[in-house]
Amino acid sequence: MKQLTHISLTARMRIALALLWMLLLVLAGWAVSQRLELSGDLRKFMPSARTPEQKLLIDELGEGPGSRLLLIALSGADASVLAAQSTVLRARLAAQPQFELVANGGELGFEAIPEHLRPYRYLLSPTLDAQALDAATLRDELDQRVQDLGSPAAALIEPLLANDPTLETLKLAEAWQPANAPQRRHGVWFDRAGREALLAVQTQAAGFDPTGQAAAVNAIRTAFAAVHGDSGSKLTLSGPGAFSVEIGGRTAREASLIGTLDTLVFIALLWLAYRSWKAPLLGALPLASAGLAGLAAVALAFDGVHGITVAFGFTLIGVAQDYPIHLFSHQRAGLSPWASARMLWPTLGTGVASTCIAYLTFLVSGVDGLEQLAVFTIVGLATAALTTRFVLPALIDPAPRDAADSARLARLWARLARWPRFGAGAFALLALAAAAIVTWAPGPFWQNDLAKLTPVPTAALARDAQLRGELGAPDVRYLIALEARDAEAALQGSERLLPALQQLRATGALAGFDLAARYLPSAAIQRARQARLPDAVALQTALDSALATSPFRGDAFRGFVDDVARAKAAPALTVRDLAGTPLAASVGGLLLERDGHATALVALSGLTDPAAVARVAQQHGARLLDLKQASESLVAAYRERVLWALALAALLLAATVWVALRSPRRVLRVLAPMALTTLLILAVLRGFGVELNLFHLIALILAAGLGLDYALFFDHAGDDRAEQLRTLHAVIVCSLTTLLVFALLASSSIPVLRAIGGTVALGVVFNFVLALLLVRAPIVKTAAETADA
Template sequence: MSARARLACALAWLALLLAVGTWLSQTLTVSGDLRRFLPDARTPEQRLLIDELGEGPGSRLLMLALSGADPDVLAAQSHAMREALAGDPRFSFVANGADAGLDAIPERLRPYRYLLSPTLDAQALDAAFLGEALEARVQDLGSPTADLVEPLLPSDPTLETLALAEAWMPAHAPRTLHEAWFDRAGTQALLLAETRAAGFDPDGQRLAVDAIEAAFAAARGSTGSALEISGPGAFADEIGTRTAREARWIGTVDSVGLVLLLLLAYRSWKIPLLGVLPLASAGLAGMATLMLLFGDRVHGITIAFGFTLIGVVQDYPIHFFSHQRAGLSPWHSVRRLWPALATGVAATCIAYLTFLFSGVDGLRQLAVFTIVALATAALCTRFALPGLIDPAQRDAAASPRLLALWQRIERLPRPRWSLLALAVAALAVVALRPGEFWQNDLSRLTPVPEPLLQRDAQLRDELGAPDVRYVLTLQATDADAALGASERLRPALDALVAEDAIDGYDLAARYLPSAARQRARQQALPAPDALQAALDAALADSPFRADAFGPFLADVERARTAPPLQAADLAGTPLATRVEGLLLAGDGRATALVSLTGLRDVDAVARVASAHGAQLLDMKQASESLVADYRVRILGALALAALALVATVWFALRTPRRVVRVLLPMALTTLLVVAVLRAVGVELNLFHLVSLILAAGLGLDYALFFEHAGEDRDDQLRTLHAVIVCSLMTLLVFSLLALSSIPVLRAIGSTVALGVVFNFVLALLVARAPVGAGPVAHAGTPREAT
């Protein structure tokens, strides 16, 4: 095949990859739900944590603050934003203090106000009560509140709707100015917005933030006011924006650096093009397999981290390029390299098979992606790349600079017992270094700056938002029983408020009483004739017309005879959002949640909970136990992976001495990386563990190719050239990741960068065989392929 034909085939391959990539980008649905990277919950606390993290109202709540203008201007902007966002399907609830209670009850549920309100628990709906109410309404009509009261009078002369609005206000509602919420200083207008998108839906949260910013831009005009958005969704958007920004500059630097390195190493503009083909093929094959097996459950982290893990496949074409030389067919060269390359691929793939049994959907996807990608890249290097590369005109082994470096390496002493001393020292550091070994706190992995977290806490305090760490739970057989248990707990909670143990609380029964409580209130409602008589008596000395309150009589009768209101009846109303977040039902069980505000005495709350059959859950403790369970599963998978890797290498090499020379650098590197991280005070997390697998895979490849070179000096020189290029490329990529402001990327980058350095040095000193008298001809060398 001519050089022009080879280049045409390479370009055609590249065009095919671009077409497949375009199709996959338009077809593949990527999930952002981090719960797929969490293990199955085993305790009630863990199940509640996972549900609340993704679907709970706390994960969907956005807090908005407007500042930079006069209070009346900010209030007007707040009302304009509320009106714009309330009709937006991306939001289930928007509040700024303006008639929040009235909006919570749609017209079709207004008759139920007498079943929802606690008024009739202590007050009869008789002539005396109605007379006092009508007298108060006369005064209201002559006051500034007349515009609010007058539309309600025909159906609600007792203003039960407003009583509910007051009962549903937060225990510590924000300050109100110009009918809008403000902070205590009166300089910032505050709003609450609850998104329909789950907390772990970054795309949905991004759309919600965009809608808020658009509403603010429309309301702002030329006033110069500023908008501040806080909450999990805003943080997710911030993290996504920052990650994308860092990914762009890291990717740009990496791409330029890798192209320059390949050009410098091989002095051919075609090598960067040919080198990217196996890697791109590997990534696209992995994504296509994920789409086939998992459909719309493919996680974005799987793809992002998977591409990082398959970075090892870049070594395959580089070893092939470095072993090319004049007079040797590319097909013959790749056949000679295939035993070492195939052993490394098989060992790594078998190791990743253990993740299929981890019980974690995200890790299973990661295993499938990596196995398919590694196998694809290896097969492309073996059966496609040799047909595209031009016959080499130069031999890496003939490089004077490389020979000088190799001679210096040859003069280095070969470590023996010193390796044992190094391992003992590393073990001592790992075991004796003070401080926590494992990092269980998920909040430590957030890239959100501390000032933003402090501001979030300040806004929560201003708005009276509930505590995000502690929550009370009551278990019952069904939703109605859970509501009843909540009602029985309320007197004790009120006592805690009086004792200043908490500032306030919220629970579903506050908005939706149990069926038994609603039936009791129904029995307190008078029959139509009795109610008409009571109303007539109240109207005797009133300026209102006798026929003015027909809607009121109809509403009371409907409430008296209607079936009790249930959670399903609230669908499509703001009440549904509040109740659903505090009442979880499913699988034959129901859980009522009690959110706490201003918690000061944890022990007092725990005692009350225990005395009333409830449980005080510490969500921080639940998250730490979940992380610990996850780590146990990963460590178990790693142990099985290590056994599978050893068995694969043993099967391939068969000689104990060769097996030790290949596995020892990788094992010692893993120990040294952990020791260095511990020495500088790093607490290990799950991402360090998974990164150690990648570092181990790199070390295995370096050692295998040095072992494959045997005692042939020229082959060792070519292997040294390939390993130097591989190491520099990998070190560039992961060193940049180690400089990232994202804790997860920093953990991955620092772990793998250390692993590259240690693997390179130890493979040179341990896996490389002593050189014989000179080049050794390989027996049975076939003729050059045509």
């Protein structure tokens, strides 16, 4: 490479080298794509949970039933048509592997309980807690069955009779319906108005698996397309998974649009700035190299690359587009591109090193996602800088136009000469005013509510709340948690809590609840019920007595006697025995077994008196968890780590600039615009009532990097008028490209993109102006300019 600096390549050779670079990028892109495994688990961007509430929040958001619940409403046709469609849709979805549970209220009957669990029905049901399975009970039940067989329910009852004359199967199926199940019309769930058929679907994919959730959503839409025909019915799909798919799709569309506009802006501005079609092409090569190098580094260093790392990473390394622009703008006749790159390198290298140091602090954040972001950004920026320094000069025309010869630029610079330079007094006054606004602006300073960051439309959230109310879905904010040494102890504890919950429901403190013990009693309860079951001889004697006055044949219920005998001798049913059954989904979401302990959860709905519920839970050794409060404390903990990382970054950045400049005055002059810009951005955001979130903080780092870059190059120019003009040209092109890109982001409907875009756009404007007012050396006017003045 050193020998290349002394060789002037022909135009054809430069084109060939550029094509070779592009070919290498294509090959590298293919190689990276083979190893790249994208992840969508947002828990990688969360700090380690410290409290039980935070741990439960992370588990529930990712794996809990709430995150995997999709709500379906069918509307726009007659109730009978919608009911038929609901039945067919449920059957289609239940047969697909993407779903653990599909419920529409029509799954009552013998098939509701898997065959191998049917003998356990008397151990799972509370029926015999208050009565014995004796001749009197059996006689009453058989008399009732005779009446049932003469009713419209005969078709449902008849297949159950031989094995289950007491209809315990149906009683259990009814009991296992949601605690506040909606009304049933035509055999399936409907809303209170009777206009919408309702279904509840639980996905196999976790809430943090966007690919799995997208597959589930697509399966539902495909199944509905095959079901609705020309009936005119409509499908409404809601829930976290549906929202994440919608958000992902909208984000991808907006990112694609913004990326396309960004590319067009970059090409247009570089063509206008340098009057050459080569400039956009050559300027993009270091940036493309940076992105691929960053992706490769993260793919090698981590198990999977998070989608947010890719999205934010490419945004944050956008500052790398400035590096070739500085090289282009500082070209001049008589100086080879290699010499120009060598002269710029101390300044460019200082800026790159300082920015990388800022991101280096993320490596000690303890958050996997931030560590990925740090690796991506540091490797990307370093690659862009090194390729600009050691490869790009070989491709540049050695006889360029000199920006210092531009009459238009000279006139602009002359006007800027009239701007008063900022002194220490003006700087202090502006800083104090900004600090005052930041400190005393009304409203909360930090945004801790994650719900306010969602781009889900208000109407969609309201529709989701309405469907949850109709279906009696559990509250997504409150849960009761009962910790125990194992699943059996957790089930026993929740059984002791059950009467108190029933009392709370009776007093209106809550509308409903759901807990694992409703589906799977503790082994202690099951053994007690086994003890109350009669043995085979006693049961047969009681059954013969009941049959004496019944129209049923004497041998009609042998299956029933056999089932009871198996139940009396069987081991207690456990969570593991439910694997592969519909009960596994219900129990698994409410009974968590991890790390040698178990947690029984009570899902609540219609909670109106949290204080009363919290008191009752505490009296029974449990706790009412507020997941909203847990999420806010988690965000606060995350922010605290980021702020400490930023404080460390600021110290390291100042030290780097000191090492490079070795002059207290120059160091202060270079750091001042960046520091004041940060204050001014905060003042503007706070002044307009914006509550700051984590994405504002990340954007402030990017804005600070840009400010340092502008200040370093104005400092590098000194009082050399030609260098001042070249620097002005470079900074104008850099700031315009960056400003337009982030202004587009600021107009996004996605809150995260809007926060980053608005923050960086403000930073570009403030950094540019303050770099001129604080850093530029006094402008030396030409004789002609002096005469004009």
